[in-house]
Amino acid sequence: MYWESIMQLPLGPQTPAFVQLTRWIFSPMSFMDECVRRFGDMYTVNLGKNNPNLVFVSNPQALQQMLTQDTRADFHAPGDRNGLLKTLLGDNSVICLSGSQHQRQRQLMMPPFHSDRMRTYSQVINQVTTETLARVQIGQTFDVRKTTQAITLRVIMQAVFGLNRGERAERLAHLLSQLLDRSGSPLSVSMLYFPILQQEWGGISPWAIQMRVQRAVDALIYAEIAERRTHPDSSRTDILSLLMAAQDEAGESMTDVELRDELMTLLVAGHETTATALAWALYWLHKLPAVRDKLVAELDGLGAEPDVNAIIKAPYLEAVCNETLRIYPVGMLTLPRVSLKSVTLAGREIPPETTILGSIYSTHQRADLYPQPQEFRPERFLERKFSTFEFLPFGSGARRCIGSAFAMMELKLALAKILSRWELELVDKRDIHPKRRGLVTAPERPIQLLVKSQRSASDLHPAQAIDRGAFA
Ligand code: HEM
Known part of the structure; x- marks a missing residue:
């Protein structure tokens, strides 16, 4: 029976699981490129005992079918398949919950990300960027x-806790950066795939060091929660306050552990991703001066002190952000979906209980949708409209990114601020490609920019330039 099911799966590489896992950890994008070349837009990979038959999909029709059906009869989006994230985010993270619990938690967390409330963060984004x-x-x-990580970390801390300064904020920012830098290395990714490496060995192993930093982060988050419980303030509008005030149908509020897990989820999911996208956008804009000049002209046309709405709606800026997220998407894959029964996906039979991942990266590299896919060309987003299943940097369906509008707003405002204030130049003009950083992607080597001159300094209060802030 088992073999019958396996036989039905789409073809994929036949190399030993260890070889496939090594390629997946160390060079995921070239691994996917090669699989698409050999097996097409649906194939099966074997990443070892815990992940033996994973189907990777980059066929828009199949993605549409899977992602519109992922809370219905054919598929689901179980949180327990996101075990790799559990160590960092905790069992109660929205990413690790399933079914009705997952939907309830998403509903609780969505309001702070609605556009009207998000506008309150625009000032913070402008100020922190400057x-x-x-x-x-x-x-x-x-x-x-x-630099972009310092910006997005302070912004997300402001959104989540309502603070980005002070001793606790400074310490939290420092420890979170350390934690994410550590978990970004291939060794850390290997530790997630091989539980045997998760040993403390007298407190000296890489795992032990990572756990120590994580415990220190947790202590700070719990201290903040405790302080809020002791001194409640109903006028606060940050995400922690909203989550603390929320109650389920039975009138129960979230426990400290539940709060910790959701805060950690937002802090982690909400800043490194946007920081990397912002870094790539700056890279492309300074690699391709014609694109930069066109964007600067559009932004200059909005006036000296443009309204947030005008920036958010600027068409070329939107196209630049989209093309940045298309060419090297920060999230290579959607979170896993699982077939509940035997289903036909893009003409192929998929057995029940098959784990399927939408390959965002390979979908965005399809030459039939994006001619010369390796070329950075924002105009393609002005020339045609792509469907949600052709362009999906934030996934779709039951687990669509809850921070997508927040991330897009942050990208646009930060880019508008940087381009209108500074004249920058790429130090090293050679191409930079993406590589894995933890469970997401990042530039393979540092992007260095030179500050050539200032275009305007109208909005920078002299005191701000001197106050080097808490996050130097
Ligand atoms: C450029 C920035 C970002 C990118 C590219 C990105 C990408 C993604 C992707 C691909 C998914 C999986 C979607 C799916 O499986 O269908 C996801 C989920 C998620 N993202 Fe983002 N994200 C970004 C920023 C953010 C921000 C700013 C936040 C929060 C402040 C956030 C919070 C989340 C959460 C909580 C989930 C899990 C949702 C669930 O399990 O229901 N992300 N994101």
Whole structure:
């Protein structure tokens, strides 16, 4: 019976699981490119005992069928398949919950990300971007991803806790960066795939160090929760306050552990992803001066102090952000979906209980949708409209990213601020490709930008330039 099911699966590489897993960990994108070339837009990979038959899909019709049916009869989106994230995010993270519990938790977490409430974060995004860039003197270079990460971390901390300064915020920012830097290495990814490597060995192993940092982060989050419980303030609008006030149908509020897991989820999911996208956008804009000039002209046309709405609606800026998320999507795959019964997907029979992952990366590389897919060309988003299953940097369906509008707003406002304030230049003009960083992707080597001059300084209060902030 087992073999019968396996036989039905789409073809895929036949190399030993260990070889496939090694390629998946160390060079996921070239692994997927090769699989698509050999087996087409639906194939099966074997990543070992815990993940023996994973079907990767980059066929838009199949993606549509799977992602519109993922809470219905054919598929589901079980949280227990996201076990790799459990260690960091916890059992109660929305990403690790399933079924009605998952839907309830999503509903609880969505309101802070609705567009009207999000506008309140626009000021923070502008201020933090200005302050962070103002630390770099004219003539100096800076590491783009580190800088964009400093920006997005402070922004998400403001959204989640309503604070991005002060001793606890500083310490949390420092520890979170350390935690994500550590979990980004191939060794850390290997530790997730091979539980045998998850040993503390007297506190000196890489795992032990990672766990120590994680416990320190947890202690700070719990301290913040405890303080809020002792001194409730109904006027606060940050996400922690909203989650603390929320109750389920039985009138139960979230426990401290549940709160911790959701806060950690938002802090982790909500800043590194956007930081990487922002870094790529800056890379492409300075790699391709014609694209940059066109965008600067559009932004200049909005006036000296453009309204947030005008920036968000600027068509070329939107196209640049979309093309950035298309060419090297930060999330290579959707979260897993599982077939509940035997289903026909793009003409192929998929047995019940098959784990299927939407390959966002391979879908965005389809030459039939995106001619010369390796070329960065924002105009393609002005020339035609892509469906949700042809362009899906934030996934779709039951687990569609809850921070997508937040991330797009942050990308647009930060880019508009940087381009209108500074004249920057790429130090090293050679191509930079993506590589794995933890469970997402990032540039293979640091992108360095030189600050050539300032275009305007109208919105930078002199005190802000001197106050180098808490996150130097
Ligand atoms: C450029 C930035 C981002 C990208 C590319 C991105 C991408 C993704 C993707 C691909 C998924 C899986 C979707 C699926 O399986 O269908 C996802 C899920 C998720 N994202 Fe994002 N994301 C970004 C920013 C954010 C931000 C800013 C937040 C929150 C503040 C966030 C929170 C989440 C959460 C909580 C989930 C899980 C949803 C669930 O399990 O129901 N993400 N994201």
